[in-house]
Amino acid sequence: MTNWFEEDLGEAVDHIGWLSGEVSAYAINRAVHATRNRPHPFSTLSDYTSWDSLTDRTYLARHLPPVPPPVRAALDQTAVQALFKRPPGGQRMSDKSTCLFPAFAQYLTDGFIRTDASNLGKTTSNHEIDMCPLYGRTQAQTKILRETDLSKGLGRLKSQIIDGEEYAPFLFVDDGTRVDPQFVGLDAPLGLPVAPARAKTLFAFGGDRANSTPFSAMMNTLWLREHNRVAGELARQNAGWDDERVFQTARNIVIPQFIKIVVEQYINHITPLPFKLVCDPTVAWTADWNRPNWMTAEFSLLYRWHSLMPDAIQWPGGAIDLWKFGLDNGPLLAVGLDAAFSAAASQPTAELGAFNTADALLPIESQAVMQARFNRLPGYNAYRVAFNLDPAGTMEDISSSPQVVAVLRELYGDDPDNVEFYPGLFAEDRVKNAPLPELILTMVAVDAFSQALTNPLLSAHVFNAATFTQWGLDLIGSTHALEDVVARNVPARGSQALAMTQAGWKWS
């Protein structure tokens, strides 16, 4: 079997020609057709299909039906940490990706992979790329985040200026000891409480993970500025518009900009394809995979790329240990957005895969295994088959590393059918020229394309100047990478390129 990103795509390229739009559309359709389309017949609501399971999106959909209980209770979930644990002083760095890659991945996925901590089979996701980290998950939260002092301009999100730069307001008052009453109703940042000295640096953001690292806060701050910039321009160009229309239209414009970057910068960084995918909404307009979005239990797990995080983050003024790089926006406030983006883009990130998760994140790997068991996911090989890949016949088919194979044997014996979904995903070799292993790469593409390009703002009768204004449509059209948005919103922008791919990286 071949995969959507594999060499024989060259034949299609030869056939279709190198017009990037057509080749891109072909590759996207081929990627999504690796498995069946939605609606998924199963969800975490019940082990069989029901009206509730088909309609209640507070549960997660499933790519595969659950296996019968009990699920591998014999193997302690912490035992699998052996597969993930990074040896002391032994972090492997990526040769392709900068830290801008995991920074974007985390910010992106925090918007729609939102497992309910009180029930690992449920979700608080809106199942759309709706930029809820910026705008909130609900209309009530959006209202809380919007500027009410219209003398500052129409259609804006609340913000403050610090050292000449625009940020969201702080979430806490009274020196970090009390949530500002105007922001009660927002989802509280995950991981609270923290010491007041850190709490007082947290921003009033729409997303409960948008303060989780200075990288996430940097991303959300960028989009906050872009929203307010776009709002200002819309208000200037459309004299009759009220606050509501300016706000809504700015949001209309910001979301597709973000999706453009998801496909044209982020997905292109991920794929080993010898050409660039383009974010062409028309690909989805007649696609048989254009069906209502629904996050899956599997998607919620395969995106846990903890091993991408290095032991320490290089920052102007000195490296910051990873375990300190959370729920503290002090480092961001100290250097500003340009320096933060430059820091992310100028250091390599760690390599995704076995034996490369920092100690600080190892417990989360065990939790992921527990979550897979809670949702009774079938094993790794079942997913390879479901996504049109050959199942592993031996442990050596999973990884070329004798060390990885040895740990897999220790955990699961000789039969690859015994390997659990989550460990199997990360035990695989990475695909040549890509930062991800094969099964993750395949599954990410299915859910990414089939849920990003089906966004209602990209749909056939909505993606037009009536929705965005012609100016907005042109702005969306000219946005391809984070750097484009940073350039519009960061004063005294330095000369550092802001790429997810390392400057010296070459195709092999």
Place this chain on the structure above:
Amino acid sequence: MTNWFEEDLGEAVDHIGWLSGEVSAYAINRAVHATRNRPHPFSTLSDYTSWDSLTDRTYLARHLPPVPPPVRAALDQTAVQALFKRPPGGQRMSDKSTCLFPAFAQYLTDGFIRTDASNLGKTTSNHEIDMCPLYGRTQAQTKILRETDLSKGLGRLKSQIIDGEEYAPFLFVDDGTRVDPQFVGLDAPLGLPVAPARAKTLFAFGGDRANSTPFSAMMNTLWLREHNRVAGELARQNAGWDDERVFQTARNIVIPQFIKIVVEQYINHITPLPFKLVCDPTVAWTADWNRPNWMTAEFSLLYRWHSLMPDAIQWPGGAIDLWKFGLDNGPLLAVGLDAAFSAAASQPTAELGAFNTADALLPIESQAVMQARFNRLPGYNAYRVAFNLDPAGTMEDISSSPQVVAVLRELYGDDPDNVEFYPGLFAEDRVKNAPLPELILTMVAVDAFSQALTNPLLSAHVFNAATFTQWGLDLIGSTHALEDVVARNVPARGSQALAMTQAGWKWS
């Protein structure tokens, strides 16, 4: 321009051949392609497209954007009653339809056309054919309706036996003066309060309109019996299943049975096509109109077929005046389900169109006009164009009746562009061999097919024996008409055929 139901379909028939499945699929696709597909860019939430308008389904979608206010305030909404009012003693009867046709139409549409009376731009619809009149709109309501005494059998809806026949429990206790506490939480029947003597005949139903006439109560009772019958059979065949699984699977089977009848009996009665449409779920599996359902402001109005109702309903024991034929299930309880269905199917219904609405229903026609104005719908001609029909150039293009034209001129002057949406729909001549006029027929087909065949239970990976059991799948396959369901659930079934089309009707 030609329409999906017009003669030149004969050419397609010649080309494809008379295999009913292929011709049916062709006709259905052609019907839906009369206008653009979903997502609709506009909803009643705002006059422009926004994230909220694209996602908040408590508002109604729009086929066309609203016209600017003010909307025809000069014309009193009650003035249009002149177009609808049935002359005393002058009801026109349909030559095609029996009363089973409006009985089914009302029961069907009450499930998803659910305008919020407190805000005519909002809806309480789930936007699906989910049989909420039977099962309730919410999971909480479904729970209220389900049998908790499992000694009666698994997976059942609550019911009672009266004169050997199964009905839902009564909603009221204490001789019709107090809602049974177990049913608090159901939507109250619209039109309450009524006198205790009538109240005590009302059933505890999922839908607030399911008690509105004995015809609606008859329909819901039929499906209650079918649900409980299917549950009993599933429990017998699947020894390990619990109450929950039996209930959910019975519901899985009942909903597609209902949709089968919608297409194969009800829509076939409506169309003037020279062949039968078949309810083939695969038609939607690759269709570019398979997009998330969303009821429209227009659909909510065009289905108000009040003129179908005769001045009196023939009933065993004597005719019942229409104004007494509501919120009183006494007539149904007096005769039982067989006699009630037979009564509906053995009398002609009235003809849809101008000058044929009973006095009892005239105020609702005015309300419909008011609702169209509240939602600022464009005029009649704009919808003809949007649905690929020629606009009326003169009032005579709308109707061949000089009386209708005279009233249109009185109301709107000489220009057909001034004719409002709702009056225009009903002023048109009926299509030959069909019970509906051209624009209604066209618009009904778009929303009917594109919202019924996209039901998740009919989707590609759900419509199978795993969802329904093989027995259930076969049952769905063998269900084509109400009579099939009545035969399974009505003791002492008489010989009266139960058709929506009159026995003596002939194609002209």
